[in-house]
Amino acid sequence: MSGTADAARRDLARIVGDDAVQVPVADRSLVRDMTETRGLSGDALGAVFPGSTDEVAAVVRWCAKVGVPFVPRGGGTGYAGGAMPDAGSLVIAPGRMTRVREAVPQAWRMTVEAGLTTRRLHAAAAGEGLWFAPNPGAAEQSQLGGNIATNAGGPRSFRHGTVRSFLTGVELVLASGEVLVAGGAARKNVEALDLTGLACGSEGTLGVITAAWLRLLPRPEVILPAIALYPDRRAGVAALEAAMACGCVPTALEFVDDRAFAAAAATYPRHAEPGSFAVITESAGPAAIARAEREIIVDALAAGATAVDAPDSPGEQRALESWRDGVSPAVVAVRGGKVSEDFAVPFDRLGEALDMIERIAAGNGAEVACWGHAGDGNVHASVLVDRSDRPALLRAEAVADAFHAVPRSLGGSLTGEHGIGMVKLETAAAELAPALLDAQRAVVDALDPAGLANPGRKIPPARML
């Protein structure tokens, strides 16, 4: 190890303690994330695991002093390489910061630290009779800080919005090492520019998120699912339109396309045609309200359906939920791997988007399966691939990249919830309007003039413009 690394380890240990420093990185999972399945991995000078906001601030000030870039890291479950470090940078992982600082159930609010996993946050809220509705997935691993940094979504953002909607404030260690508190416990607040919102989705480029003030919902008495199957995509998309026109705003309005359904048909809890297009909804709330809502939605979904199932028993509901959770693994199992693309289009363009995906895949001899958050027009398109076949993997990645044409031509967004990270940085530089690129670059440069907060991620650098 070089003298520089020795000095770094000594300096950082003085801040966070010996046990909370790895220089060099011993646990190599810290330099990878879900993009590992695309063959990507990073490197780092080291990693630290601060236990408090003061420690995060001191670490960031150290980075500023010695000019070391830093990478805030939550659970490492991102799909965009947003938390995958470059060589020479310091990973700052606040996963030990898991305190619930305040819980006030009668006001539906909690103040919690950023290292709390999604699962533990759900449990902590439930323990207070409250609900953190976002369920973006990877609940055991993903952390609140990462959920905020990516403005995570998932199925329930259809009704309740993405993580942004659940925040009234954030505590953020800026690249200067200063601790910024934006917003706070009040649900309405226009005393300053909305820096809470700015932090949300910033993918680490504004600093390290250390805590958040959450605006929660009452814990729903029931969460009632419904699923309807259709003979083909056209009928499925028509049913989605009928659901949008029924007057309700269900908690979730999801789809699983015919190919994804076929992959998971064997484990479907009831009889189903393998090539069905599935529409799934959730109605959550007090029982009387959720039942009334599901009844209206099930009526709307009935036209054109080959089957409609609205399970009432907890056992049947769990069976449906675990089948749904198994769709992605089932799709992976077809060839051993997948390359996934995330984008969003306006809901009215969803059918066209799925048609385009199929045409692009077919034109490249690729097999693709789609599912996603239909109400939000948020599509996850997976190109099936044998990961051990390197040329096939590269071809699959090229096909996934070709899907960028879909949101571009349909007035959508390049990424609905996975983020830009490093994986889509060049695409963002090429596709976003110069005025938007300039403006966000100016904002980031103003708050991080030295460019040490997660550089080379999210915000295309000036030279790419």
Next chain:
Amino acid sequence: MSGTADAARRDLARIVGDDAVQVPVADRSLVRDMTETRGLSGDALGAVFPGSTDEVAAVVRWCAKVGVPFVPRGGGTGYAGGAMPDAGSLVIAPGRMTRVREAVPQAWRMTVEAGLTTRRLHAAAAGEGLWFAPNPGAAEQSQLGGNIATNAGGPRSFRHGTVRSFLTGVELVLASGEVLVAGGAARKNVEALDLTGLACGSEGTLGVITAAWLRLLPRPEVILPAIALYPDRRAGVAALEAAMACGCVPTALEFVDDRAFAAAAATYPRHAEPGSFAVITESAGPAAIARAEREIIVDALAAGATAVDAPDSPGEQRALESWRDGVSPAVVAVRGGKVSEDFAVPFDRLGEALDMIERIAAGNGAEVACWGHAGDGNVHASVLVDRSDRPALLRAEAVADAFHAVPRSLGGSLTGEHGIGMVKLETAAAELAPALLDAQRAVVDALDPAGLANPGRKIPPARML
């Protein structure tokens, strides 16, 4: 008129046409807003009424070229002086920009120009079977651009969020004259930093908002009000807590305190004790769902109430609504005027906030009446005053200023929905944390280095820090 003014008039007329320029300002209402009731009024070099985004951009480029500050102005219904110009500045009022550029009812979305009044926006949405839930007041006059620039709220933000929640994108002419499109039609979008959110609540300091992409809701089949009366504030606040604990999230959860109720008791549609504390809710949606919700809420409100009214006939509902609309004028009528203060506290501190308000008023020999958006902890406190009595008006303003101690000591925000404007600029400079002031200043300076976009409003200048 000076040669400079002549040249300005000629230059601006070349951009927007003779009829759309006033240099000097002929219509003096353009240099005032609702702060006129506090004796404030501004002045300006002139005013322009652009008819398109291109015209706005050309006007702003002219301002940049000649170094003239500009003030974006919607309906002029603000309470903070945010759109009240300083001498030498140019008022840019996009009130002629009222086009609905796109309406896609099946996707619950519209793209509309910023000059549309709140009333016309509500009507346009309703015509598509959609709902723009925010109802911040002054619907005939206030415009969407101003609603966005202040992140307006009103009663219905309790369930549905402030205007921010209804935006998926904005078109904004930056101080450089460049047109920035942030976001767009997609409901989920993390391809860039959230500049849509940053514009929302920026009070003109980032430029002129010219259009917005709206994420709307299905038009509710019914909007069912309920009102419950309590003998005193303590019982009323207990009832609000019971409503928060009933498992529902009503569209609105409002309060009118005993003194405000007393002022309006004569017009209350039913018999009521004059000094009642009123709790008002709204349940909106498909009839079956709204009825189920209101039933649960009415049950929760019953304990301790002297009367509960849940009118079903449209006539009774309208009577209640117009009584509610009349509370503010009735309070004004007591002494001929009021000085209003707007702040928000966490819901759990609402009772304490009302107690503090009363103590501060009593200690200063002032009479105060409060109402507001209880679920959001958003209090509007009005000091009653005879406006023709200048010393009394100054005393009333001092009392209203003393209310700033309430959010400060209860962990709230200085302003929940009226904004900082110029009226609270010094308070913001004194009360907000230096890190927050520095960060928002840096962001604004990065996007408007010459400081021409509504200077001296919202963002305390460096010299005040």
